[in-house]
Amino acid sequence: MTRPIYGVLLLLLLVACGPRQLEPDDASECDLCNDWNLPQEPFRIYGNTWYVGTAGLSSLLVEAGDGLLLIDGGLPQSAAVIDANIRKLGFDPLRISAIFVSHAHFDHAGGVAALQRLTGAVVYSSIAGATALSSGELQQDDPQFLDALQRGFPAIANVTAIGDRDVVTTAGVEITAVYTPGHTPGGMTWTWESCALGTCNKIVYADSLTAVSAEGYRFSAGPAADQLIESADTISLLDCDILLSPHPFFFGMHDKLERREEGNPFVNNVACFIFAETALGWLEQRLHSEGH
Numbered sequence: 356m357t358r359p360i361y362g363v364l365l366l367l368l369l370v371a372c373g374p375r376q377l378e379p380d381d382a383s384e385c386d387l388c389n390d391w392n393l394p395q396e397p398f399r400i401y402g403n404t405w406y407v408g409t410a411g412l413s414s415l416l417v418e419a420g421d422g423l424l425l426i427d428g429g430l431p432q433s434a435a436v437i438d439a440n441i442r443k444l445g446f447d448p449l450r451i452s453a454i455f456v457s458h459a460h461f462d463h464a465g466g467v468a469a470l471q472r473l474t475g476a477v478v479y480s481s482i483a484g485a486t487a488l489s490s491g492e493l494q495q496d497d498p499q500f501l502d503a504l505q506r507g508f509p510a511i512a513n514v515t516a517i518g519d520r521d522v523v524t525t526a527g528v529e530i531t532a533v534y535t536p537g538h539t540p541g542g543m544t545w546t547w548e549s550c551a552l553g554t555c556n557k558i559v560y561a562d563s564l565t566a567v568s569a570e571g572y573r574f575s576a577g578p579a580a581d582q583l584i585e586s587a588d589t590i591s592l593l594d595c596d597i598l599l600s601p602h603p604f605f606f607g608m609h610d611k612l613e614r615r616e617e618g619n620p621f622v623n624n625v626a627c628f629i630f631a632e633t634a635l636g637w638l639e640q641r642l643h644s645e646g647h
């Protein structure tokens with residue numbers, strides 16, 4: 356055997372035996388990106404549900420008998436943080452069989468492409484969300500569309516689109532999709548049940564309901580305002596014991612972590628109602644600023 360062949364064999368051996376690597380996409384840049392991506396110690400929220408996101412962008416791991424599910428992937432540069440957090444908890448990210456996305460913006464879908472490449476997971480989204488996720492670009496009816504050039508994200512291969520109230524049963528866990536557009540045309544809220552020590556709680560991962568847009572967009576001129584009102588109404592009526600959401604400040608994560616010795620502050624069956632009321636307040640302010 357000649358020397359070059361030995362070299363090739365050695366290389367193949369190294370690739371086969373070396374540590375598997377998450378291949379990151381280019382980092383997104385924005386004013387808040389560095390703060391959002393600060394590390395966060397992963398922790399159990401309740402039962403089978405764990406927080407594995409960064410300090411400012413949520414990502415959840417749901418543990419099931421047959422595997423793991425992931426919800427949201429933060430920024431492109433968050434994927435490595437999420438991967439490390441999952442391993443820190445003692446789970447193998449390669450067991451993730453499904454990834455659910457709240458909405459197709461760079462700060463929640465940015466890391467999903469890399470996490471899908473790593474795990475081979477099926478990615479689930481709404482029908483409108485799937486179009487945006489597959490292209491890596493905001494759609495024209497997204498209130499933040501004018502920022503599309505700055506706010507794209509790595510396109511995600513093979514997104515599975517599902518409809519309102521569809522139930523995905525994967526790895527032994529049932530996750531229900533609740534269509535909540537307004538912040539984006541494809542926003543999806545995800546809900547599932549988590550049980551521990553004989554007590555079961557309904558967890559709601561409520562999508563963002565903030566009336567944020569590119570300059571010049573008017574919520575009062577399009578369908579987004581009505582969608583936000585309807586989505587807030589939908590979330591306020593959900594069976595909801597634990598509220599979670601794409602940005603930790605929406606559900607007071609850091610405050611709640613300070614109060615963990617008082618029991619589990621994440622269990623609060625009026626949190627969804629308050630979240631919805633708060634969103635309606637923000638919308639009212641926005642419409643007022645638009646002259647309505």
Ligand SMILES: [Zn+2]
Pocket residue numbers: 458460538563
């Ligand atoms: Zn967003």
